[in-house]
Amino acid sequence: MTKRMLSFLKHINIENIDDFDIDFEMVSRNRFKRDQIDMVIVKKTPWKYHLLRQFQDGLNRIDYPYLLRFSYVTRPDIDDLLNILDDWYQTLYRLPHNLEIDATNDDFIKVLYSDETEEEQYVPIISDFRDFLDFLNYEFSIVEEVKPKEEAINIPKSEIRKILRKATLEAEQTIEEESTTRPVHDRSEVEQLIESEKMQLNEETEEAMLKIAKQNARAMRRERERVRLNKRGNYQPFETIDDIGRDSDNVDFSAKVFSIEVNEYGDRKRLVIGLFDEAGGAIYANTYQNATINDELVIEMKKWGTNVRVRGAAFFDDYNKSMAVRAHFIDLLPPDIIPEDKAEKKRVELHLHSNMSAMDGINHMIEYAKHAKTLGHHAMAITDHAVVQSYPAAQEAAEKTGIKMLYGVEFYMIDDVFRCIKNPADIILNKAKYVVLDLETTGLNCFYDRIIEFGAVRVENGIVVESLDILINPERKLPKKIIEITNITDEMLVDKPIIEEVWPKILAFIDDAIIVTHNADFDFSFIQHSLTRYGRPKLNNPVIDTLALSRYLFPQSRNHRLGSLCRNMEVTYNEDSAHRADYDARILNEVWQPMLVMLTKDDHHLTHADLGKLETPNTLRKYLRPTHTIALAKNKAGLKALYRLVSYSHVDYFADVAKIPRREIEKLRKDLILGSACLNGEVFKTATYYGDDALKEAMAFYDYIEIQPLENYSFLVNMGEMSQEELLVHVKDIVRVADELGIPICATGDVHYVTKKHKIFRDVYMNAKGIGGVPHPLNPYSRNRVPPFENPDQHYRSTDEMLECMAFLGPEKAYEVTVTNTNAIADMIEELVPVPQNHLYTPKIENSEQILKDLCFSKAHELYGNPLPEIIQTRLDKELNGIISNGYSVIYYIAHMIVKKAREDGYIVGSRGSVGSSLAATMANITEVNPLAPHYRCPACKYLEWTSESMPQYRSGYD
Ligand SMILES: [Zn+2]
Numbered sequence: 001m002t003k004r005m006l007s008f009l010k011h012i013n014i015e016n017i018d019d020f021d022i023d024f025e026m027v028s029r030n031r032f033k034r035d036q037i038d039m040v041i042v043k044k045t046p047w048k049y050h051l052l053r054q055f056q057d058g059l060n061r062i063d064y065p066y067l068l069r070f071s072y073v074t075r076p077d078i079d080d081l082l083n084i085l086d087d088w089y090q091t092l093y094r095l096p097h098n099l100e101i102d103a104t105n106d107d108f109i110k111v112l113y114s115d116e117t118e119e120e121q122y123v124p125i126i127s128d129f130r131d132f133l134d135f136l137n138y139e140f141s142i143v144e145e146v147k148p149k150e151e152a153i154n155i156p157k158s159e160i161r162k163i164l165r166k167a168t169l170e171a172e173q174t175i176e177e178e179s180t181t182r183p184v185h186d187r188s189e190v191e192q193l194i195e196s197e198k199m200q201l202n203e204e205t206e207e208a209m210l211k212i213a214k215q216n217a218r219a220m221r222r223e224r225e226r227v228r229l230n231k232r233g234n235y236q237p238f239e240t241i242d243d244i245g246r247d248s249d250n251v252d253f254s255a256k257v258f259s260i261e262v263n264e265y266g267d268r269k270r271l272v273i274g275l276f277d278e279a280g281g282a283i284y285a286n287t288y289q290n291a292t293i294n295d296e297l298v299i300e301m302k303k304w305g306t307n308v309r310v311r312g313a314a315f316f317d318d319y320n321k322s323m324a325v326r327a328h329f330i331d332l333l334p335p336d337i338i339p340e341d342k343a344e345k346k347r348v349e350l351h352l353h354s355n356m357s358a359m360d361g362i363n364h365m366i367e368y369a370k371h372a373k374t375l376g377h378h379a380m381a382i383t384d385h386a387v388v389q390s391y392p393a394a395q396e397a398a399e400k401t402g403i404k405m406l407y408g409v410e411f412y413m414i415d416d417v418f419r420c421i422k423n424p425a426d427i428i429l430n431k432a433k434y435v436v437l438d439l440e441t442t443g444l445n446c447f448y449d450r451i452i453e454f455g456a457v458r459v460e461n462g463i464v465v466e467s468l469d470i471l472i473n474p475e476r477k478l479p480k481k482i483i484e485i486t487n488i489t490d491e492m493l494v495d496k497p498i499i500e501e502v503w504p505k506i507l508a509f510i511d512d513a514i515i516v517t518h519n520a521d522f523d524f525s526f527i528q529h530s531l532t533r534y535g536r537p538k539l540n541n542p543v544i545d546t547l548a549l550s551r552y553l554f555p556q557s558r559n560h561r562l563g564s565l566c567r568n569m570e571v572t573y574n575e576d577s578a579h580r581a582d583y584d585a586r587i588l589n590e591v592w593q594p595m596l597v598m599l600t601k602d603d604h605h606l607t608h609a610d611l612g613k614l615e616t617p618n619t620l621r622k623y624l625r626p627t628h629t630i631a632l633a634k635n636k637a638g639l640k641a642l643y644r645l646v647s648y649s650h651v652d653y654f655a656d657v658a659k660i661p662r663r664e665i666e667k668l669r670k671d672l673i674l675g676s677a678c679l680n681g682e683v684f685k686t687a688t689y690y691g692d693d694a695l696k697e698a699m700a701f702y703d704y705i706e707i708q709p710l711e712n713y714s715f716l717v718n719m720g721e722m723s724q725e726e727l728l729v730h731v732k733d734i735v736r737v738a739d740e741l742g743i744p745i746c747a748t749g750d751v752h753y754v755t756k757k758h759k760i761f762r763d764v765y766m767n768a769k770g771i772g773g774v775p776h777p778l779n780p781y782s783r784n785r786v787p788p789f790e791n792p793d794q795h796y797r798s799t800d801e802m803l804e805c806m807a808f809l810g811p812e813k814a815y816e817v818t819v820t821n822t823n824a825i826a827d828m829i830e831e832l833v834p835v836p837q838n839h840l841y842t843p844k845i846e847n848s849e850q851i852l853k854d855l856c857f858s859k860a861h862e863l864y865g866n867p868l869p870e871i872i873q874t875r876l877d878k879e880l881n882g883i884i885s886n887g888y889s890v891i892y893y894i895a896h897m898i899v900k901k902a903r904e905d906g907y908i909v910g911s912r913g914s915v916g917s918s919l920a921a922t923m924a925n926i927t928e929v930n931p932l933a934p935h936y937r938c939p940a941c942k943y944l945e946w947t948s949e950s951m952p953q954y955r956s957g958y959d
């Protein structure tokens with residue numbers, strides 16, 4: 001034997017080396033598959049099965065896949081073949097095969113089946129044996145034959161076999177319900193039974209055989225499974241763990257480790273490794289420690305999240321009732337790429353949602369803080385939607401990572417000042433002259449878009465006295481969308497006058513009348529912008545907005561477009577003629593006249609200015625569209641202000657979401673820093689529709705103006721509300737106007753998850769319905785009408801990433817908004833600790849300890865007598881000690897009082913959670929659930945009997 005083979009055999013733990021007359025003929029790396037070893041082993045004599053087993057078991061300890069071939073110095077003969085068949089079968093199935101074999105030829109053996117049933121049973125087994133011979137490189141054939149039917153002389157034997165087969169089958173089927181204690185395989189026992197042809201067939205033998213058959217079936221199963229689980233090679237790649245199923249055989253997949261358990265059995269160490277993947281699947285892998293699955297690998301796997309590649313056999317784990325893997329090979333994979341921020345001075349993220357932004361934010365604060373730390377950021381904000389639930393987690397994360405936490409909230413702000421007029425005038429409505437007008441335009445932005453049609457009617461004493469309809473050449477092509485909506489085409493406008501030529505006519509028509517229009521913000525802004533563009537003075541006519549009045553008069557109506565208002569006022573609105581200025585103006589007048597009657601029916605002298613004093617009805621708040629507003633706490637007082645606002649918004653102004661009126665924020669703003677938020681913020685909306693003046697007015701409310709990566713606004717582009725160019729124009733307008741006003745601009749990410757790979761989870765949230773069935777703002781029903789599109793990527797960006805997003809501003813400006821300004825805001829904020837010393841500041845009630853004790857014991861004595869049975873006394877003492885020493889007595893007492901008050905007021909009170917396992921809670925009347933073991937109690941004499949032999953056995957189902 002060569003040295004090489006000697007050390008190889010030692011390497012695979014073979015000690016009785018002298019029994020192995022083998023040597024290497026060739027060992028080489030496979031040319032095409034570099035990690036595979038090909039070897040040819042030459043053997044002097046044919047194999048003895050037990051040696052082969054030993055050799056194979058040894059090979060299982062080697063770490064690389066191998067391809068093995070044997071060659072022989074002495075050709076095995078038929079006897080060798082029969083011996084190996086007997087041993088092979090015996091080892092696998094734990095009993096002799098009983099096959100009749102004709103071995104008269106030197107090159108093949110003939111298996112003679114006594115009947116078809118026997119054939120059916122053995123064919124797959126013989127086929128396995130053929131594979132086995134291939135593996136051994138034994139060049140024999142096996143021929144199978146069913147013996148011609150002869151009159152059964154041998155009834156008892158075949159009968160016995162039949163029974164045995166039936167029993168085996170039955171045993172296989174019932175085996176799962178059986179306990180899996182190791183069966184005894186007594187070969188002689190079986191032989192005795194099967195060989196005793198003379199034996200009388202009776203119930204006893206049948207039963208005995210059944211028992212043995214069951215044991216054997218179990219053993220066979222286990223052995224077959226053992227062989228399967230240890231059989232290497234032919235690994236099928238799996239992309240995700242969840243794809244591994246009962247029909248998977250050998251599998252190959254990558255995963256992360258979440259747990260590892262090491263158990264020692266003698267000198268072997270068994271590992272159970274918990275694995276998961278990014279797709280959300282998880283599986284356990286078990287294996288024995290060996291040369292490659294060694295201590296070093298185990299140490300690596302003890303680190304949470306270690307990436308590994310696992311190759312092994314999949315199986316269904318009956319104990320855990322889930323798929324598992326017998327691992328053959330485990331390879332370390334490189335760790336995840338650690339995010340980097342190479343910028344010298346880092347940005348600060350001022351807009352971030354944790355998992356407490358319900359159904360919107362993904363990650364826990366510690367994940368964000370760790371990420372920020374890895375990037376080298378020194379501060380970060382938390383701005384959940386209308387809540388502060390993540391503050392304790394944020395504080396802990398800040399303490400753990402040393403990141404300065406900026407505590408904030410993204411509020412849903414509403415303007416509940418009711419605005420349905422402009423330029424208030426003391427004109428009595430019933431005596432006024434009106435011009436009811438409507439415009440068609442090239443788009444929604446009064447600054448960039450142009451008027452294409454002016455339609456109006458002049459109304460005096462309720463009667464239309466004059467009407468005007470003018471088409472106007474906008475000197476540009478119409479967007480397709482506008483042509484679709486209005487049916488006005490470029491051809492219709494090409495020979496029409498431009499706006500400047502028709503202003504004198506329009507102004508003369510309007511004269512000094514009250515202007516009535518539906519959505520005055522829109523129409524009036526267009527008129528004013530158009531006038532100033534040509535150096536004309538702005539209009540100062542009184543204006544009435546029927547859109548706002550519609551909200552006031554029909555608060556329950558979900559939508560207030562002209563068509564809906566017509567429906568509410570029972571005026572016919574023809575959708576075919578709609579969206580042309582002359583038609584809409586006429587219809588609007590038909591609506592306006594009865595509205596006027598409704599408004600003045602109680603007060604005939606109501607003036608235009610009086611309309612400005614209409615109070616916001618409470619119901620209206622529900623329908624006011626909130627705008628997003630960020631508030632960061634500057635100091636302790638600011639934290640308190642945030643808490644107040646969060647409370648108000650949930651208690652007083654909750655409607656679909658927790659809204660907060662602007663005036664409530666204004667009252668507390670001295671200790672807050674206000675940011676203008678996202679595409680749902682007032683600043684961005686104003687920039688899209690109302691031009692510079694309105695934008696200046698809107699911005700004045702904020703301490704800093706947010707702009708976000710253009711991708712964050714892509715929803716609007718994808719929904720067809722604006723083009724990418726228009727979007728860029730709006731964002732640049734925001735920057736320009738903010739600069740004019742000297743308000744700092746900050747680039748914020750509106751972060752909803754840590755890394756890009758978490759995006760998928762938010763996509764899932766977006767498809768779910770929120771509270772009250774309201775869809776996610778980025779997934780409205782109307783999204784179904786446009787082609788599918790990707791949601792924006794809102795991960796936590798590094799400084800470089802953000803600079804790149806802001807590159808459209810030029811390098812200097814990009815740096816200012818990304819780095820300089822965000823740091824300046826962070827520096828304005830004190831280090832804050834929402835929960836000082838992590839201490840629970842429980843409320844104090846004088847003497848609550850004694851009160852709680854008295855409560856509990858008086859009830860206990862009332863139920864169980866005085867003195868109490870020892871078991872109850874002990875338990876109550878133990879519970880009360882724990883409650884009181886940890887400062888919870890006041891909580892219990894408060895709970896007691898709440899339940900008492902609720903019951904007195906006629907509410908049904910149910911309890912849940914751990915309160916069901918507290919006897920003190922029962923005795924303090926907090927819960928009706930008694931956590932003691934089931935018992936009988938006599939109300940009169942306090943006799944107590946626990947569930948016992950004499951009573952039916954009840955088990956407490958609580959907790
Ligand atoms: Zn927002």
Ligand SMILES: [Zn+2]
Nearest residue numbers: 351410678750
């Ligand atoms: Zn946000």
